[in-house]
Amino acid sequence: MDIPGAKELVCRSGLRLQEQGLVARTWGNISCRADENRFVITPSGITYSRLTPDDMMVVNIHDLAFAGNTKPSSESGVHAGIYQSRPEITAVIHTHQAAASSVSAGRERVVPLKGEAAAIIGHNINIAGYALPGTRKLIRSALNALGNNYAVLLGNHGAICIGTDMDHAFKVAMTLETACQEFVLERFSRISGIRHPDLTSLHEWYLNTYSGR
């Protein structure tokens, strides 16, 4: 993909990220591979609704070099690491989606998937250990936990979803969200004994068990 096309795609996809409720404000980031040495990524700290294609940053996959005064997303290192280790991947989305974020904050370290979700994402989704945003520790932790899957949960943070193209990455993100919510309800069913759990019964159980703490 040429650079102008990649910039257009990333800009458009940033708005999509916000419209689909996968991020709020400036959080999260999104990139696509432009060629074997470069990728295009959203800049740091600017709301998606104010971005134009010209604001997108071109970053070197191998050394994270970029041109201009604006900084690329602080998670560029994670994106670059994925592009280096997974040559088939051309799109990376970092989201703060709600259900995946809940699971990322829990003590379960692996989320087993079944059926269509497993086919799309992978059979066992790992939760990477917590690390401060933008750090090398986060990069190492995320890449180790990602493995050959198409998504990884970042502890106390959110998710990284990847794809062979941008639509694939978004499909992974939406599938992950549904799978994480189902995982929570499945665990709720185990501890409560409720056979057909839903969020209403989960909240009722929570209030009966934890009110007045």
Added chain:
Amino acid sequence: MDQSTIREHLLTGSKKLTDTGIVSARSLSVSFRHKDKMFFVPVTPEQDGSGAIGVMDIARFSYDGNDPAGFENQLHCAIFKHRRDLNVLIHSDQVNILTSCRAGGTIPPLLDDFAQLVGVSVNVVDDQSLPGDKAISKILHALKRRNAVLLSNRFAICGGKDFDDALATAQVLEKGCKADIETKCLGGAVRINKIEAYLMRWVYLFKYSKLK
């Protein structure tokens, strides 16, 4: 900003809140600071018909128990008086926030965007048995160094420097409450270290909140 621009700004912001589901139309309570005055929607625009804007003078605010503006507007005025960093206050009654309001306690920092945008924790304040001035004082204390507070059995008050900021605060608070509730089913929660939570809050306040 003239009055009609302020009216437009307030009604546009209110519509954004109801459209995104941050608050239901029946619970809408929004206020906005412009210079030293607070502008608020006195009733829902549909009921009032005119989209009238209430005005209170923040500098001369005082509570005497008979003020016709009502407790919530007095509370907003007091918050604006004590928090120069907040220019918009909204109420949110999203589902996880409401459950947390009913459960009580404190919402811990389980997600790093929560620590950055909302605060290192959020308190649920039980103020309903208190007289107005004591209730306001208790809520102000609970709001210190935070952008949100939960009122027991009622709703959350979320603040920001503008409507988008207040909206994001409400969205991230809802997500944080959801994580607090749902991790109870996942063997408990892994909390972010307090020092790291404060560090992230500081970096957000002094770095990212200044970017466009």
